[in-house]
Amino acid sequence: MASLQSVKEGGFLTATLDLTLPFEAGKWNLESGVAFDLSHRGILTITPPKVSALTKDIIISAGVHGDETGPIELVQEMAQSLLQGKLVPAHRLLLIIGHPQAINAHTRFIDENMNRLFAERNDETNIDRINANQLQYAVDDFYQESPLLTLQHDQVLPDRWHLDLHCAIRDSVHYTFAVSPYSEKSTRSGALFSFLQQADIEAILLSSAPSPTFSWYSAENYGAQGLTMELGKVARLGENDLIRLAPFSDVMQQLVCCETLPVSWDDSATSVYRVTRSLAKKSDDFSFTFPSNQANFTFFEHGKLLAQDCGVEYYSLEGGEAVVFPNPNVAIGQRACLLVQQTDVIFGEQVTIAK
Numbered sequence: 357m358a359s360l361q362s363v364k365e366g367g368f369l370t371a372t373l374d375l376t377l378p379f380e381a382g383k384w385n386l387e388s389g390v391a392f393d394l395s396h397r398g399i400l401t402i403t404p405p406k407v408s409a410l411t412k413d414i415i416i417s418a419g420v421h422g423d424e425t426g427p428i429e430l431v432q433e434m435a436q437s438l439l440q441g442k443l444v445p446a447h448r449l450l451l452i453i454g455h456p457q458a459i460n461a462h463t464r465f466i467d468e469n470m471n472r473l474f475a476e477r478n479d480e481t482n483i484d485r486i487n488a489n490q491l492q493y494a495v496d497d498f499y500q501e502s503p504l505l506t507l508q509h510d511q512v513l514p515d516r517w518h519l520d521l522h523c524a525i526r527d528s529v530h531y532t533f534a535v536s537p538y539s540e541k542s543t544r545s546g547a548l549f550s551f552l553q554q555a556d557i558e559a560i561l562l563s564s565a566p567s568p569t570f571s572w573y574s575a576e577n578y579g580a581q582g583l584t585m586e587l588g589k590v591a592r593l594g595e596n597d598l599i600r601l602a603p604f605s606d607v608m609q610q611l612v613c614c615e616t617l618p619v620s621w622d623d624s625a626t627s628v629y630r631v632t633r634s635l636a637k638k639s640d641d642f643s644f645t646f647p648s649n650q651a652n653f654t655f656f657e658h659g660k661l662l663a664q665d666c667g668v669e670y671y672s673l674e675g676g677e678a679v680v681f682p683n684p685n686v687a688i689g690q691r692a693c694l695l696v697q698q699t700d701v702i703f704g705e706q707v708t709i710a711k
């Protein structure tokens with residue numbers, strides 16, 4: 357079946373991954389008034405039948421890492437329901453399946469980690485860089501060409517969100533968690549944290565420095581409520597336990613289809629961590645003192661030797677630290693792990709760390 361027809365019938369993922377067929381762009385409407393614009397492979401903009409000052413601009417992306425397939429299945433499920441008219445969105449949506457070549461190859465990336473390519477426009481010397489640029493342009497177009505911009509008064513920007521869905525390589529003390537990228541902009545709203553709690557996300561990590569990730573790109577450049585969502589553990593396409601992700605999937609659907617969600621916060625229901633340090637790999641000598649499959653959020657008491665790199669030793673800080681995303685095999689210069697400590701937050705229109 358031609359790829360555009362396949363998307364119209366709900367096969368967004370299948371058409372995105374079929375690289376034997378040339379890409380065919382298209383725009384169409386459903387009787388409900390929902391409008392679709394397939395502008396590039398894996399990039400689908402959906403406009404609701406009517407917009408108001410309460411309408412959000414929401415990006416939901418998956419497949420930035422090709423082997424993280426549970427989230428890709430969630431995006432396909434949502435796309436299918438919208439394309440077949442079973443769900444009617446209340447907000448503008450950009451659905452993205454980010455890296456078809458890596459998904460087809462069942463690998464995290466082809467030549468280099470695409471989720472480290474969002475700090476700037478890239479020289480297009482490999483497919484990861486070409487795709488990262490394509491995603492940057494798609495985000496730019498979606499936010500900059502929003503009809504919602506004309507509905508806002510006093511230079512207030514539309515309410516922008518970006519959920520970049522991933523899953524973890526290793527086991528984790530918290531099966532689901534979110535990473536909130538660092539930005540000087542107001543990108544940690546009470547509504548965002550309330551959404552995470554309603555969706556049963558177990559923990560939230562507050563980054564303390566800019567990162568070259570996709571969700572950071574939207575937060576930093578567009579003030580979006582951006583998150584990297586870690587949803588379970590990697591498995592092959594079709595072999596994911598989506599039941600465990602059902603609370604998240606349900607509330608994500610409500611986010612898309614309800615004009616507003618109730619906002620509330622219970623300090624005891626979600627663990628919040630602040631990133632104390634990001635350890636960068638400086639040489640091939642880098643090693644951890646624990647196994648490479650150590651679970652995310654494993655806690656180390658103060659003074660424990662965690663890693664060494666060319667004679668420099670890294671010990672856990674006062675109060676102890678937990679390790680997240682430990683990976684000694686990253687490219688030199690890249691993050692080998694995050695170290696985090698639990699923190700209290702003050703909940704309000706924006707969420708801040710309690711000093």
Ligand SMILES: O=C(O)CCC(=O)N[C@@H](CCC(=O)O)C(=O)O
Pocket residue numbers: 421471522523524525526535537567569571584681682683
């Ligand atoms: O499990 C792992 O080690 C990696 C899972 C993953 O891809 N995580 C993201 C987090 C991005 C962020 O810090 O916002 C990544 O490493 O790109």
Ligand SMILES: [Zn+2]
Pocket residue numbers: 420421424471522523
């Ligand atoms: Zn990932």
